[in-house]
Amino acid sequence: MSESIASYTPERLRYLELLAKEYPTQAATFTEIINLQAIVNLPKGTEHFMSDLHGEYEAFYHILNNCSGVIREKVDLLFSQTLTGQERANVLTLIYYPKEKMDMLVREHKLTDAWARTNLDILLQVAKLLSSKYSRSRVRKAMAPVFRFVIDELLHAQPEEDKNRHAYHTKIVDSILETGSIREFITALAALIKRLAVDHLHIIGDIYDRGPHADKIMDTLMQHHSLDIQWGNHDILWMGAAAGSLACTANVLRNNIRYHNLEILESGYGISLRSFALFALRTYTQDDGIDPMVKAINVVLSKLEGQAIMRHPEYGMADRLLFHTINREQGTILLGGKTYALTTRDFPTVDPQDPYALSAEEEKIMTQIQTAFLESERLQQHVRFFYSHGAMYCSYNNNLLFHGGIPLQEDGSFKEVMIQGKAYHGKALMERVDRLVRQAYQQRDPDSLDYMWYLWVGIDSPVSGRTVKTFERSYIVDETTWKEPQNAYYRLNRDKRECIKILHEFGIDSPQGHIINGHTPVKVKKGESPIRAEGKEICIDGGFCKAYQGSTGIAGYTLIFNSHGIRIKSHYPFKNVAQVLQHNADIESDSAQIEWEPKRLMIGDTDEGKKLWQMIEALKDLLQAYRQGSVQEKMPAAETPDF
Numbered sequence: 001m002s003e004s005i006a007s008y009t010p011e012r013l014r015y016l017e018l019l020a021k022e023y024p025t026q027a028a029t030f031t032e033i034i035n036l037q038a039i040v041n042l043p044k045g046t047e048h049f050m051s052d053l054h055g056e057y058e059a060f061y062h063i064l065n066n067c068s069g070v071i072r073e074k075v076d077l078l079f080s081q082t083l084t085g086q087e088r089a090n091v092l093t094l095i096y097y098p099k100e101k102m103d104m105l106v107r108e109h110k111l112t113d114a115w116a117r118t119n120l121d122i123l124l125q126v127a128k129l130l131s132s133k134y135s136r137s138r139v140r141k142a143m144a145p146v147f148r149f150v151i152d153e154l155l156h157a158q159p160e161e162d163k164n165r166h167a168y169h170t171k172i173v174d175s176i177l178e179t180g181s182i183r184e185f186i187t188a189l190a191a192l193i194k195r196l197a198v199d200h201l202h203i204i205g206d207i208y209d210r211g212p213h214a215d216k217i218m219d220t221l222m223q224h225h226s227l228d229i230q231w232g233n234h235d236i237l238w239m240g241a242a243a244g245s246l247a248c249t250a251n252v253l254r255n256n257i258r259y260h261n262l263e264i265l266e267s268g269y270g271i272s273l274r275s276f277a278l279f280a281l282r283t284y285t286q287d288d289g290i291d292p293m294v295k296a297i298n299v300v301l302s303k304l305e306g307q308a309i310m311r312h313p314e315y316g317m318a319d320r321l322l323f324h325t326i327n328r329e330q331g332t333i334l335l336g337g338k339t340y341a342l343t344t345r346d347f348p349t350v351d352p353q354d355p356y357a358l359s360a361e362e363e364k365i366m367t368q369i370q371t372a373f374l375e376s377e378r379l380q381q382h383v384r385f386f387y388s389h390g391a392m393y394c395s396y397n398n399n400l401l402f403h404g405g406i407p408l409q410e411d412g413s414f415k416e417v418m419i420q421g422k423a424y425h426g427k428a429l430m431e432r433v434d435r436l437v438r439q440a441y442q443q444r445d446p447d448s449l450d451y452m453w454y455l456w457v458g459i460d461s462p463v464s465g466r467t468v469k470t471f472e473r474s475y476i477v478d479e480t481t482w483k484e485p486q487n488a489y490y491r492l493n494r495d496k497r498e499c500i501k502i503l504h505e506f507g508i509d510s511p512q513g514h515i516i517n518g519h520t521p522v523k524v525k526k527g528e529s530p531i532r533a534e535g536k537e538i539c540i541d542g543g544f545c546k547a548y549q550g551s552t553g554i555a556g557y558t559l560i561f562n563s564h565g566i567r568i569k570s571h572y573p574f575k576n577v578a579q580v581l582q583h584n585a586d587i588e589s590d591s592a593q594i595e596w597e598p599k600r601l602m603i604g605d606t607d608e609g610k611k612l613w614q615m616i617e618a619l620k621d622l623l624q625a626y627r628q629g630s631v632q633e634k635m636p637a638a639e640t641p642d643f
C-alpha cells in the first residue's frame with residue numbers, strides 16, 4: 001500500500017523538528033503515541049472543590065487526610081464483609097495519620113510484625129483499588145521515590161499468581177520488617193492512597209480570616225501535588241496588605257483583632273502588634289465595653305478608607321464618607337439625612353477640621369506595621385504562592401470557578417465597570433482585574449494598591465460584590481443600617497438562563513457546564529440548597545468557619561467531580577486530631593449525587609485530554625514525516641547500525 005506524501009507548512013515543519021528532539025526516532029514516536037492513546041482512554045481523574053476555609057486549619061487538614069470521606073467509602077467497599085466497624089475505623093485512622101497512629105501503637109506495644117503484615121496487606125488492597133484508574137507509570141510517579149520499586153512490585157502481585165512470585169513478595173515484606181522500615185513504608189503507602197484518591201484540588205477562595213490558622217493551610221497547600229486557587233475577598237485583602245496597601249492592612253488588622261486571632265500575625269508572620277496595643281490602651285477608654293484595640297483600628301480604618309474614597313471619585317463611593325458626619329457630643333451620626341445613635345463617643349484621635357487624617361502616632365504605628373507586612377518572609381512566600389497558583393477565575397473541564405460573582409446589571413446584562421479609565425465587562429473584566437491584582441504586587445503603584453482595597457469593599461468587585469458597611473456594623477445601634485446591598489448577580493444567579501449566559505461568555509457551552517463558587521454561606525437550616533439555577537450554579541460555602549456554622553447548619557462542603565458525575569459532601573463539625581487518634585472520630589459526611597454523566601468521562605474528554613489529542617496528532621504527523629523523509633531520525637549513537 002502506498003502512503004500519500006504529506007506536505008507541511010514551514011511552521012509545522014519547524015514544530016515537527018522541535019518535537020523530533022524529544023522523539024528522535026520512529027520507535028520513540030510510536031511508543032509515545034501508544035502511551036498517550038492508552039492514557040486518553042482511562043477514566044478522568046477525580047477533582048475535589050472546597051471554598052471559604054477561613055483559617056480552619058484542623059478541619060481542613062482532616063478533610064484533606066480523609067479525602068473528603070472518599071477513603072472511608074473505599075475501605076467500606078473492600079472490607080465491609082471481612083472487617084468489623086472498629087477494625088475498619090482503625091485502618092482509616094492509620095491512613096489519615098500514619099505517624100501519630102503508629103506512635104500510639106508503639107506506646108501501647110501493639111506494633112507487632114503480625115499487625116504490620118495484616119495492615120500492609122489491607123493498605124495494599126486499598127491502594128490497588130484506587131490505582132486501577134491510572135496508568136501504571138502515573139501511579140509509580142505518585143509514590144515516594146525510595147519505596148517506588150517495592151510498592152510497584154507489591155501492587156502488581158496477583159494472589160493467584162504462581163508460588164515463586166508469592167514467595168518473592170513474602171520475601172519483600174520480610175525484608176521490610178527485618179530492616180525496620182515498616183513505619184516509613186506504611187507512611188509512604190498511606191500517602192499514595194491519599195494522593196490517588198484526589199487527582200486535583202480546587203480552592204475557591206477565602207482561605208484567610210475568622211479562623212485562627214490560614215498560615216498553616218497555606219503551608220499545607222504548598223505541599224499539594226496539584227491544585228488551583230481562585231482568590232477570595234479575604235485573600236485579596238491579605239495580598240493587598242502584603243503589597244503595602246495601608247487600607248488593606250487596616251482591614252486585615254480589624255478582622256483579626258475582632259476574632260482574637262493575633263497569633264497568625266504575631267507568631268505566624270512575625271508582625272508585632274505591641275505598639276498598636278499599647279497605643280490603643282493609652283488612647284481609648286474601656287467605659288463603653290468596647291475593646292480599645294477594636295476602637296483604635298476602627299478609627300484608623302475609617303480614616304484610611306475615607307482617604308482612598310477621596311482619591312478615587314470613579315469608585316462612586318462618596319456616600320461612604322461617614323466620618324465627618326459624627327456628632328461626638330451627642331454620640332450620633334447623620335446618615336442619608338437621618339440621625340442614628342452610636343455605641344461609642346470615643347473618637348479621641350479625630351480632628352474635626354480634618355477627620356480623615358491619621359494622627360501623628362497612628363501614622364507612625366501604621367507605617368511600622370506596613371513595613372512588617374512587607375518584610376515578613378513567610379507571608380511573602382504565601383502570597384507568592386497565591387500568585388503562582390491563583391487567579392480571578394478558572395475554566396476547568398466545563399466548570400467555571402470564581403469566588404464571588406460576575407458584576408451584572410439589574411436586567412441581567414453584564415455590568416460595565418470602569419478600570420483606569422476604560423470600561424470592561426464579563427470575561428474581559430475578570431481578566432483586567434486579574435492583571436491589576438498582579439500589577440499591585442509587581443509594581444506596588446498607589447492606583448492598583450487602592451484597587452486591591454476596592455475589591456474588598458466594592459459592589460462592582462467580582463470577589464465582594466457588596467457595599468461593605470464596616471462602620472455601621474461596628475457602631476450604629478440600628479441594625480437596618482447594617483444591610484450590605486449586593487450586586488444583582490447574587491439574585492440573578494438563581495436563574496438557569498442567566499448562568500448559561502455567563503458560562504457562554506467564558507466559552508463553556510457544554511450542557512454539563514456549571515458555575516462553581518463560594519462567598520455566600522448556604523443556610524441549610526433555613527432550607528437553602530447549594531444547588532441553584534436548576535443545577536447550573538453550585539455554591540459550596542458551607543461554613544468551615546465556626547462563626548457561621550450556626551446558620552449554615554453544617555461545617556463545610558466538598559464537591560467531588562469524578563468520571564461518573566458530580567456529587568456533594570456535607571461535612572459535620574470536626575473535634576480535633578486527638579479525638580481521631582483516641583476514638584477514631586472521623587468527620588461524618590453526607591453525600592448527595594448532583595448529576596450523572598451521560599457516559600463515563602475519560603481523560604480524552606477533559607481539557608487535559610484535548611491537549612493530549614493534539615499531541616497524538618502531532619506525533620502522528622512526525623511519524624509520517626520520518627517515513628517520507630521530511631524529518632530525519634537521529635539514532636542514539638549506540639544503536640547506529642554498524643556497516
Ligand SMILES: O=P(O)(O)OC[C@H]1O[C@](O)(COP(=O)(O)O)[C@@H](O)[C@@H]1O
Nearest residue numbers: 206233234466468469470473484519
Ligand atoms: O466574604 P465574606 O466571608 O462574606 O466576608 C465579608 C463580610 O465580612 C464582613 O466584614 C462582616 O464580617 P463579620 O460577620 O465577621 O463581622 C462584612 O462586612 C463583609 O461583607
Ligand SMILES: [Mn+2]
Nearest residue numbers: 206232233519
Ligand atoms: Mn468571601
